[in-house]
Amino acid sequence: MPRNTASIDLAPPVEKAFLVAVDTGDDPGWTAEDSLGELAALATTAGADVVGAEWQNRRHVDPNWYVGKGKAEELAQARSETGFGILVADDELSPAQQKSLESLLNVKVIDRSRLILDIFALHAQTHEGRLQVELAQLEYQLPRLTRLWTHLSRTGGGIGTRGPGESQLETDRRIIRERIKKMKERVESVRQQRQTAARGRDRRLYPTVAIVGYTNAGKSTLLNALVGSEVARAEDKLFATLDPTSRQVKLGDGQTAIVTDTVGFIHKLPHQLVDAFRATLEEVTRADALVEIVDASDSHHEEHRATVQTVLDELGAGDKPRLTAFNKADLLYPGADGSLPAPAVAGTVLVSALTGFGLDTLRAEIAALLASLWEEVDVAVPYAAGELLARVRERGTVDLEYRDRDVRVRGRMAPALAGELRASADRWRATLAGDAAAS
Numbered sequence: 001m002p003r004n005t006a007s008i009d010l011a012p013p014v015e016k017a018f019l020v021a022v023d024t025g026d027d028p029g030w031t032a033e034d035s036l037g038e039l040a041a042l043a044t045t046a047g048a049d050v051v052g053a054e055w056q057n058r059r060h061v062d063p064n065w066y067v068g069k070g071k072a073e074e075l076a077q078a079r080s081e082t083g084f085g086i087l088v089a090d091d092e093l094s095p096a097q098q099k100s101l102e103s104l105l106n107v108k109v110i111d112r113s114r115l116i117l118d119i120f121a122l123h124a125q126t127h128e129g130r131l132q133v134e135l136a137q138l139e140y141q142l143p144r145l146t147r148l149w150t151h152l153s154r155t156g157g158g159i160g161t162r163g164p165g166e167s168q169l170e171t172d173r174r175i176i177r178e179r180i181k182k183m184k185e186r187v188e189s190v191r192q193q194r195q196t197a198a199r200g201r202d203r204r205l206y207p208t209v210a211i212v213g214y215t216n217a218g219k220s221t222l223l224n225a226l227v228g229s230e231v232a233r234a235e236d237k238l239f240a241t242l243d244p245t246s247r248q249v250k251l252g253d254g255q256t257a258i259v260t261d262t263v264g265f266i267h268k269l270p271h272q273l274v275d276a277f278r279a280t281l282e283e284v285t286r287a288d289a290l291v292e293i294v295d296a297s298d299s300h301h302e303e304h305r306a307t308v309q310t311v312l313d314e315l316g317a318g319d320k321p322r323l324t325a326f327n328k329a330d331l332l333y334p335g336a337d338g339s340l341p342a343p344a345v346a347g348t349v350l351v352s353a354l355t356g357f358g359l360d361t362l363r364a365e366i367a368a369l370l371a372s373l374w375e376e377v378d379v380a381v382p383y384a385a386g387e388l389l390a391r392v393r394e395r396g397t398v399d400l401e402y403r404d405r406d407v408r409v410r411g412r413m414a415p416a417l418a419g420e421l422r423a424s425a426d427r428w429r430a431t432l433a434g435d436a437a438a439s
Contacts, residue, residue: 016083017048020075021055021090022067029303030267032057032090038267039090039112046119051082055090066097072104079105088115091268095144113140113270120273128190135183136272142176191282206248206395207370207414208258210287212312214304215264217295218327222353223247223261226363244283251367252360255395260287265311267303274314281315288414289321289369291362296326296350323369324348325362330355374412379425382406388424392417405432 019039023032032055040050056071065072066089075087086108087101093111101109110118117137124130211219226249246260260283274281284290292308294301312318330352349365351358374396381388382405389407392398398411406428409421 014047014049015086016051017043017086017088018051018075018078018082018084019043019053019088019090020067020071021053022061023055023057024060025057029300029306034300035090035267039088039115042112042115042119043088046115046122048086048088051084052078054078061091062097063094064096064100066091066093066101072101075101076105079107086110088112092270098144112268113272116266116270116273131183131186131190132277135180135187136270136275136277138176138180138183139272139275140270142173142180191278206256206258207288207373208260208286209249209289209291209366209370210260210262210284211291211293212262212284212308213264213293214295214301214308215266217264217293217298217304218353219261219264219293220245222291222293222325222327222351223259225353225356225359226259246283249363251363251370255367255370257366257370259291265308267307269307269311274311278315284312284320285315285317287317287320288373289323289366290317291323291325291366293325293327293353295328297328297331301326321369321373322347323362323365325358326350327353329357370414371412373415375415375418376412377418377421378408378410379421380406380408380428381421381424382428382431385424385428388420392421 019036021032021036021039027035036053036055040053043050054067054071054075056067058068062068067075078084084107087105087110089097089101089109089111091111092113093101093109098109098111117133117140120129120133121137124133211223213219223245227247244260244262246258249257249259251257262281262283263277290312292305294305298304309318312320324347326348329350347365347369349358349362351362353359377398380403385407389400389409392409392413393400395417396411396413398409398413401408401410413421
């Protein structure tokens with residue numbers, strides 16, 4: 001008799017998660033309760049069912065328990081009441097803290113960094129994204145290594161591969177260090193490929209703009225709206241997009257820019273992720289200008305902006321020319337449906353990437369920002385530089401004076417194009433000087 005499999009549920013069981021935080025008062029603008037709200041969203045994104053949360057006010061975190069011993073014992077009571085199978089701490093735990101809590105509660109204990117790493121692993125779609133996530137996970141795990149990595153030796157280890165007197169834990173550490181080294185080499189290869197692609201864009205001499213912002217502020221939705229088609233994955237989830245997407249965007253007045261959607265930032269972003277994703281985040285450092293997108297409907301948008309600034313500073317891009325787009329205007333003003341123009345005040349624009357409100361103003365402001373970076377030139381180049389002159393006419397605001405032996409170019413243009421033009425002019429002057437010396 002055939003088996004009836006229609007009722008069999010093959011989906012993995014949903015893990016019940018309990019959240020815990022310590023408020024030391026050292027994080028301006030963030031209370032433990034606020035941070036736990038974001039942690040709950042992270043846990044839900046990872047697929048957990050949040051069944052409870054606790055926080056404790058302390059001058060310092062406990063070096064052994066993270067929370068105080070009494071609060072840790074209360075967590076044991078909460079486990080018996082809720083049946084949670086995973087405890088998530090809002091701060092990075094030391095190996096000793098993790099071990100103490102696991103021994104007391106007999107459940108899996110992870111911290112905020114590990115949770116974010118897991119979400120990145122869940123959402124990494126491309127080969128590049130998976131490489132960077134794995135590198136970050138390996139670097140996170142190394143100082144927490146117990147005996148979890150012995151399976152790694154099966155492919156390249158075995159008899160004769162261990163040093164004299166080397167313990168199993170030392171073997172595991174050596175194996176993971178070797179994997180980290182190989183992963184870094186592969187990520188470096190990705191970085192070089194990105195540099196090659198960036199040089200190709202530079203040769204086209206389109207200005208480049210990177211969209212940056214807190215996770216779930218609407219970066220991908222904004223890029224889709226600017227392009228006019230669905231080119232970037234946009235979901236109402238934290239870290240829905242890990243892999244950057246670059247597209248040409250028409251800005252008006254004949255201007256075109258390459259706009260890139262980048263990975264979102266978040267409070268207490270693990271430093272391993274910043275390091276591992278540096279190849280991807282170089283899109284931010286290479287950009288001529290930034291558009292910082294802010295969720296105007298979020299009560300913590302100022303704290304979010306501070307987090308974004310911290311990461312940009314770490315990347316060396318904190319002082320780049322920037323335009324701020326306050327997004328989700330439709331949630332604040334029901335009339336922001338795209339039928340009325342949006343004002344621009346002191347480098348900021350109110351927009352709704354969902355309804356289209358303010359997008360024309362945003363395009364105009366991006367164009368104005370890029371134009372403000374243009375440089376004045378007054379040089380002479382030979383007629384042989386025809387291809388360069390064609391690009392200057394197309395992408396600059398210039399007057400051309402055709403003379404007997406060369407063309408005088410006066411006007412304004414993007415820095416990269418101005419640099420190429422000056423280099424051509426220098427070569428032309430050298431040629432004229434050589435001709436004069438020969439005669």
